[in-house]
Amino acid sequence: SITLKHGAHRLGKRTDKQMQTWRNYGLGQFIHWGVYAIPGGHWEGKYYPGAAEWIRSWKEMPKEAYDNLYKQFNPEKFNARGWAKQAKEMGAKYVIITTKHHDGFCLWPSKYTDYTIAKSPYKKDIIGQLVDAYDAEGIDVYLYFSIIDWNHPGYRSSLKTEADRKEYEDFKTFTRNQLVELLERYPSTKGLWFDGSWDKAWIEQAEFADELGRELREMIPGLIIGSRFRADENGNRHFDTNGDMMGDYEQGWERKIPETIEDIHGNDWDCVMTIPENQWGYHSDWKGHVKTSNELIEMLVKSVSLDGNFVLNFGPDGEGNIRPEETKLAAEIGAWMDVNKEVVYGCGYLDWKKQDWGYYTVNRETGKKYMVVFNMPVSGALRVKVPDNTRPDKAYLLEQPESDITIEEIHRNEYFVHYKPMTPVKKPFVIVIETTESD
Numbered sequence: 475s476i477t478l479k480h481g482a483h484r485l486g487k488r489t490d491k492q493m494q495t496w497r498n499y500g501l502g503q504f505i506h507w508g509v510y511a512i513p514g515g516h517w518e519g520k521y522y523p524g525a526a527e528w529i530r531s532w533k534e535m536p537k538e539a540y541d542n543l544y545k546q547f548n549p550e551k552f553n554a555r556g557w558a559k560q561a562k563e564m565g566a567k568y569v570i571i572t573t574k575h576h577d578g579f580c581l582w583p584s585k586y587t588d589y590t591i592a593k594s595p596y597k598k599d600i601i602g603q604l605v606d607a608y609d610a611e612g613i614d615v616y617l618y619f620s621i622i623d624w625n626h627p628g629y630r631s632s633l634k635t636e637a638d639r640k641e642y643e644d645f646k647t648f649t650r651n652q653l654v655e656l657l658e659r660y661p662s663t664k665g666l667w668f669d670g671s672w673d674k675a676w677i678e679q680a681e682f683a684d685e686l687g688r689e690l691r692e693m694i695p696g697l698i699i700g701s702r703f704r705a706d707e708n709g710n711r712h713f714d715t716n717g718d719m720m721g722d723y724e725q726g727w728e729r730k731i732p733e734t735i736e737d738i739h740g741n742d743w744d745c746v747m748t749i750p751e752n753q754w755g756y757h758s759d760w761k762g763h764v765k766t767s768n769e770l771i772e773m774l775v776k777s778v779s780l781d782g783n784f785v786l787n788f789g790p791d792g793e794g795n796i797r798p799e800e801t802k803l804a805a806e807i808g809a810w811m812d813v814n815k816e817v818v819y820g821c822g823y824l825d826w827k828k829q830d831w832g833y834y835t836v837n838r839e840t841g842k843k844y845m846v847v848f849n850m851p852v853s854g855a856l857r858v859k860v861p862d863n864t865r866p867d868k869a870y871l872l873e874q875p876e877s878d879i880t881i882e883e884i885h886r887n888e889y890f891v892h893y894k895p896m897t898p899v900k901k902p903f904v905i906v907i908e909t910t911e912s913d
């Protein structure tokens with residue numbers, strides 16, 4: 475490997491208590507909210523086919539019109555406590571909230587720009603209300619921050635001229651000031667989720683970004699920042715020139731999930747996921763496939779089974795309502811988590827061979843092993859292959875600890891766990907499997 479000044483500053487996982495807490499969340503909630511929720515994917519009767527939070531970039535959207543939407547932003551129905559309660563009932567252990575998306579509109583009263591909630595009819599600090607409400611529910615708060623800021627005069631996607639460079643210096647100072655301001659205003663923040671850091675202009679700022687990261691981490695000990703924040707001095711993002719991850723966890727899994735444990739290269743990671751195909755901000759007309767709770771629970775369990783966190787996105791509407799489809803899914807996921815949360819919280823990868831019926835998770839502290847079943851075989855025989863020196867002794871339904879499920883040895887280190895559900899299986903279910911390990 476080569477010597478880098480601004481590459482990864484740590485090899486391997488962080489082992490401090492803040493990161494252990496992060497690693498054990500399992501389930502998080504993403505909230506994308508801003509003035510883009512007002513048009514909700516439409517403008518003057520036309521349907522915007524892109525992601526609703528990107529509508530400003532649509533050729534049919536006059537920039538002037540978009541940039542004045544904030545003068546209408548007055549979400550009467552906004553109820554931070556209600557959102558936090560719903561997230562608690564869903565089983566989210568942390569929340570990531572957009573403070574400022576690519577459009578540059580600030581949901582907190584930043585003193586570094588007038589393009590903020592303070593200048594809207596609503597006036598009040600949305601981020602502050604959400605931080606307090608989620609803290610009160612015991613849900614850890616992380617702040618999403620977009621480096622891209624289409625509203626700031628000094629923002630550039632690339633630096634072509636000396637004038638660009640001069641302007642961009644102001645933008646860098648503005649960016650740093652806003653981030654320091656956010657951590658000063660909301661010191662209970664556990665981490666920053668950066669986005670919009672793919673521009674050439676920002677990628678060239680390896681030294682500045684590295685120093686900024688250091689400054690932010692000094693403000694809040696244990697602060698957690700993912701791999702999307704900065705590039706190394708050779709322009710490499712997420713992984714530096716030596717292939718080492720920069721940041722505390724990998725943020726490359728946006729709307730996708732790794733297939734195998736090899737895909738995660740031993741790093742912590744999160745998957746951030748939309749309910750429709752690709753809408754983060756509120757779009758009033760979701761087209762295409764909308765995921766069911768069974769699909770989302772499978773994504774959650776698959777993520778946990780591969781040592782990751784699953785963060786499900788909610789896009790409240792322009793009045794501050796959580797839409798009915800999201801409310802329904804939150805309730806269905808919450809009902810499943812009420813019964814099965816122990817296969818998610820504090821759990822991770824079990825190095826047993828993956829089987830078709832579903833996923834294994836194991837509690838990192840107790841070693842308790844779970845079979846989370848999504849695909850019941852017609853035979854009712856769930857194949858289990860164990861490592862050498864491991865003998866399965868007992869299996870029972872998590873929901874019915876007194877149930878005694880037959881384990882049949884069929885080959886060396888290979889068993890059938892025989893289970894015939896009494897009623898048709900409508901939701902994933904969990905079998906606990908107890909083993910004896912011999913040296």
Ligand SMILES: C[C@@H]1N[C@@H](C#Cc2ccccc2)[C@H](O)[C@@H]1O
Pocket residue numbers: 506525527528669728746754
């Ligand atoms: C977390 C998500 N990242 C943002 C994006 C993007 C994007 C932009 C260009 C090409 C592919 C993806 C989305 O707007 C949302 O905030």
